[in-house]
Amino acid sequence: MGSIETRQWVVQKYGGTSVGKLLDTITGTIIPDYLERFKVAVVCSARSGTQKTQGTTSLLLEAIHLATSSETSTVELDQVIDIIKQEHLEAAEVTVGGADQREGAQAVLGELLGSIENDCEHLRSFLKATWTIGEISERTQDRVLAVGETLACRLVVASLKVKDIDAEVVVLDDIVQKTYGSRQKELAAAFRRHPAKFLGGLAGAIRKKIDGCKERVPVVTGFFGAMPESLVSSVGRGYSDLCAALCAVAVGAEELQIWKEVDGIFTADPRKVKSARLLATVTSEEAAELTYYGSEVIHPLTIEQICNAQIPLRLKNVKHPERPGTIVFPSLGSPATSPKSTPGNSSPSQYRRTPTAVTAKDSITVFNIRSNGRARPQEFLGQIAQRLGRHDYTIDLISSSQQMLSLAVSSDGSSKSNGNIEETVAELSEIGIVTVARHMSIVSVVGHKMKNMVGISGEVFSALASARVNIYLISQGASEINISFVVKAQDALLAMEVVHTNVMRIPLHSEQENSFIRGPWLY
Structure with missing residues (x-):
């Protein structure tokens, strides 16, 4: 095991369902295993249930809707915020409460519960002020949605701490303003002219945030606001994948890993086509096309960032971390772009290639x-x-x-x-x-x-x-x-x-x- 200074970075992104259902596997098995060989930065989506409509981000969007549309009272708004708070308090008890026999676990739990209470009550007062005004700006909407990722990261950090792994929450809600200033019209125009260049310019601000953790594991919010015209409208719901790619570029990562509940990319949807096979490698161009035309692979802006930086992306299964997954290679110079040949026959022209x-x-x-x-x-x-x-x-x-x-x-x-x-x-x-x-x-x-x-x-x-x-x-x-x-x-x-x-x-x-x-x- 090399020193912390000489080890390469690996950036790992975990989706909301994984954080919600498989947190102990993530913090007890996967992250410790990689920390033996790499410096690890973790990026988290907001917690979700079995369906996206029941997840924290969807509840926050509902809260925003109630704060700007309900004219009679804030009762329904309070109910939605109470659901968010209660779900995270219960998750905290499960995550840390079961480790009460460990030294310092109660202190970690107390700090976690207090942070969840503070975040949710601040959210409540913020949205009630919005209800009084009756409208919400795009930048303010980003601040509300960022709460979901912040709460998820607090759970991950606490889970790591009770396993004797020092970690720190890294909130990226101000990186756009630190990089480009706060003039929204100019920001929106710059983003529309060249989205990839605009996003790539955030690398310096992200690197400073991660370096501030020193030897602690940075657990990064997958929401980076406030983007011009709001992050959801400018990027879409795949923004946490993009955030992980920006982090990988910022630290010069050896590999970007996106952990899901599937083994990787298949020749077809295995839920529909039973004979579908797992693909060991695909090019970034293929991944982008599959994403656009129906397969939930990875956000196109994510692919563009890793291609520009020549960083491979690996899709892995949280339930089976020992499996190799699928590697998405940057198109330039990737093994997947070289001509295929059959064993004993080195002539590519004689080999009949088929679609991927x-x-x-x-x-x-x-x-x-x-x-x-x-x-x-x-x-x-x-x-x-x-x-x-x-x-x-x-x-x-x-x-x-x-x-x-x-x-x-x-x-x-x-x-x-x-x-x-x-x-x-x-x-x-x-x-x-x-x-x-x-x-x-x-x-x-x-x-x-x-x-x-x-x-x-x-x-x-x-x-x-x-x-x-x-x-x-x-x-x-x-x-x-x-x-x-x-x-x-x-x-x-x-x-x-x-x-x-x-x-x-x-x-x-x-x-x-x-x-x-x-x-x-x-x-």
């Missing part, structure tokens, strides 16, 4: 718009995008001719986009004849440099035709590693299985089982 994975994105709507001729061709798409944007639709795929557009779009899940499809059609009808197909899915076949795999498209669509899967829209060419097509939602699983079996050459689960029972021993 297949995924599906559900809740898709297809709009077909034929121009009425009043808009010039170069204005046609812009007018459509503007109208869809007003109703919170995101354009995922486009197929076009000069006077006809087919668009596969997804919504953000808001009632605005889900409930106003008729209004959207009415607006689109101002510029063309509109037809709509609802309850569709996008199936995406992803593989590094797949554009250069001669015949892959033909194989995909031939296999789908044989299975009688009707295709409504096809997109290939914008990304060299992705072939995407739209099918009815009811056909999405069949389409994935057909591609997985016939194009990726991975046998069905039943065929794999049968392969183990063939042979002379049956006699």
Whole structure:
């Protein structure tokens, strides 16, 4: 075991469900094991239950909504804050209370309970002041949501301390202002011009915060505010992954690890396709495409940060820390970009490469718009995008001719986009004849440099035709590693299985089982 000065950094990010259900494994097994070989920085999301809607962040968003919409009383607001406080107090008792036989455990517990009380009561007074005003700024919203990560980090630090590992909470709620100042208009403009560059500039402020812990384990809040236009709106709910990537860049980490309750990235969703196999490595480009088209892999801005810094990312399973997981290599110079070859044959040209994975994105709507001729061709798409944007639709795929557009779009899940499809059609009808197909899915076949795999498209669509899967829209060419097509939602699983079996050459689960029972021993 090297000295603390010579060891390399590893940054580990833990999701809210892991912190909520598997904290003892994290602080009793995983972190101590890595501390024998590395300096470890830990990044935590806010605690959550079995569903995101029951997690701390969702409760805080509900509290913000009540503080700005309830006109009669703060009773419901108090109830939500009480739930947050009680859940964390109970978690504290479970986390530290069971260690009361250890020296100093009661002092750790007392400090933890006091911090939780103070955080929640400060939150209560803050939101009641907001209720009096009746509105909340984006920067203030960030301050409220940061409480969730702070509470989670306090639990992790306490759990480490009762296991004789010194640790410290690192709160990142002021790093944007320390780096760029507090002029919101200028911050928003800088972020919109170049998000990756803006975020990369935070590394210095993060490094100072982590260095301040000296030999203590830094336990970092996964929420870094206050971002321009609020962190949730500018980055989305995957901000803690991005925070971990920024920490990895800041300390020059050997590896960024994101710990989940799955083994890594599979060739398909193993909950849907039983024959799916774990991938040992993928490129960052493949991970980004899989994330966008339906697989919960990692936030795209996270991938951009680790690529720029050439830091590998490893996805690991909290329940099975001994398993190797999946490594996401930065695309430049990664092993995954080199040509594959079969044993005994070093010629890549003679090896038939196949796609890496297949995924599906559900809740898709297809709009077909034929121009009425009043808009010039170069204005046609812009007018459509503007109208869809007003109703919170995101354009995922486009197929076009000069006077006809087919668009596969997804919504953000808001009632605005889900409930106003008729209004959207009415607006689109101002510029063309509109037809709509609802309850569709996008199936995406992803593989590094797949554009250069001669015949892959033909194989995909031939296999789908044989299975009688009707295709409504096809997109290939914008990304060299992705072939995407739209099918009815009811056909999405069949389409994935057909591609997985016939194009990726991975046998069905039943065929794999049968392969183990063939042979002379049956006699």
